[in-house]
Amino acid sequence: MTIPTLTAASYQRRLESGRTRPCLFICDDGSGDLNDEYVVKLKAGLENPRVGLTAELMASQLAVFLDIPTPEPAIIEIDPAIAEIIRDQELAATIRKSAGLNFGSKFVTGGYKTWPVGEAIPLSLRQTACEIFAFDALIQNPDRHQNKPNILWKGDELYIIDHEMAFSFLYAIVLSKPWQVSEELFLRNHLFYQQLKGKETNLDRFAGALEALSNKGVNDMILNIPGEWNNGRIPKLKDHINEVIHHINDFIDEVRRVLQ
Numbered sequence: 065m066t067i068p069t070l071t072a073a074s075y076q077r078r079l080e081s082g083r084t085r086p087c088l089f090i091c092d093d094g095s096g097d098l099n100d101e102y103v104v105k106l107k108a109g110l111e112n113p114r115v116g117l118t119a120e121l122m123a124s125q126l127a128v129f130l131d132i133p134t135p136e137p138a139i140i141e142i143d144p145a146i147a148e149i150i151r152d153q154e155l156a157a158t159i160r161k162s163a164g165l166n167f168g169s170k171f172v173t174g175g176y177k178t179w180p181v182g183e184a185i186p187l188s189l190r191q192t193a194c195e196i197f198a199f200d201a202l203i204q205n206p207d208r209h210q211n212k213p214n215i216l217w218k219g220d221e222l223y224i225i226d227h228e229m230a231f232s233f234l235y236a237i238v239l240s241k242p243w244q245v246s247e248e249l250f251l252r253n254h255l256f257y258q259q260l261k262g263k264e265t266n267l268d269r270f271a272g273a274l275e276a277l278s279n280k281g282v283n284d285m286i287l288n289i290p291g292e293w294n295n296g297r298i299p300k301l302k303d304h305i306n307e308v309i310h311h312i313n314d315f316i317d318e319v320r321r322v323l324q
Contacts, residue, residue, distance in 0.1 A: 065128060067121070067288045069139045070099055070168070072146055078155060084109045084228070087159070088171060091140060102168035104140045105228065108161035114295035115235075116228035120167040121293075122301060123203050123227035125285045130273045132199050133192070133223050139290060140168035165290045172216050172223055179213035179222070185259050188220045193256045194263075195270045196224055198319045202274070202308055205230040206250035213255050233304060234297045242307040243315035251322050260323050271316045277309055 070091035078087050086105050093099045105120060107113035124137035144163040147156040185193045196215075200208055207229035208214045214226040232250075233242070240247075251257060282305050286298060308315050 065125060065284075065288075067125070067137055067139055068093065069141060069165070070094075070102065072102075072104060072140050072142045075146055075150060075159075076101065078152075079103065087155075089140065089168075091138070091168070101171040101173075102138055102140055103135070103171050104142070104166050104168040106142075106158050106162040107164070107166050108158045110228060114293045115231075115297060117165075117167045117293045118289055118295060118298065118301070119203075119230045119234075120227050121289055122285060123205070123230045124169065125288065126203065126277075126305070127199065127224060129277060129281065129285075130195075130199065130270065132195060133221070135169035135172050135223055135225065138168045138170070140166045142166055165292055169225065174218065176216040176218045176221075176223070179215040179217045179255065181210055181213075183217075185256060186220065189222065190260075190263070191266065192222065194260055194265055194267065194323075197251070197254055197256050197260060197323070198267055198270050198316070199224075200230075200254060201245045201248070201251055201319050201322070202305075202315070203227065203230040204232045204245075204248070204250075204304075206232055206253070208255050209253045210255060215255070231301055231304070234300060241311075242304045243311040244318060245315070246318040246321040248322075257323075262324070265320050265323050267316050267319060271312055274309060275312050277305075279306060282306055282309075 070093055072089040073092040074090040076088040078085055086103050088101055089104050091099045091102050110116040127134040142162050144160040147159040150156040216223045286302055
């Protein structure tokens with residue numbers, strides 16, 4: 065998929081939700097016309113900017129390919145001069161330090177709210193919830209739980225967001241085989257674990273979509289990562305995804321085992 069590179073043209077506000085408190089910008093697509101509003105993760109606000117930005121972009125691309133609902137991703141270029149009109153000096157300093165390329169996603173409008181704590185999964189969303197669980201197992205994302213759902217929800221629609229903590233294996237010294245996830249404790253803390261546990265699990269569509277992701281497809285996603293985000297861990301990320309695909313049946317069995 066093609067990831068657009070846009071320019072932050074107009075600062076709107078800082079969002080209160082999220083650990084990194086991203087900013088909302090109206091962005092320019094380079095043609096002189098203003099584009100949509102985008103939620104921008106400021107790299108100076110991330111603990112590990114290169115890894116965090118890479119995780120966001122890779123997770124978003126994978127979600128789009130696998131038809132897991134997520135806001136459209138983009139790469140947002142920030143000119144430090146945009147900070148001159150911001151009164152909050154701490155935020156202005158963060159924006160200046162974030163000059164260059166940042167991760168952004170299209171702002172979701174229309175009455176969506178964060179998934180409420182303890183909310184029962186509607187029957188109409190159980191299949192999607194099951195696939196989100198499998199997706200988080202794939203990207204080893206420990207950051208979707210009761211205290212931090214990272215899901216925008218309205219009726220029968222939802223979007224998964226915020227993946228800077230995904231691919232947590234990138235920080236590990238000793239690695240298990242990528243498809244062996246049944247012993248991963250973070251999955252038992254997942255937002256949907258308790259409600260999916262013991263229920264019928266149908267991951268056929270998800271497995272088929274993942275199996276259709278070719279080595280070239282993974283390479284194309286990797287090529288979309290800006291050079292300035294390169295962190296030396298990208299080969300490990302690529303190998304992880306390809307290994308899971310190569311052992312897709314084992315991986316799906318492992319996910320089902322967690323939910324038994």
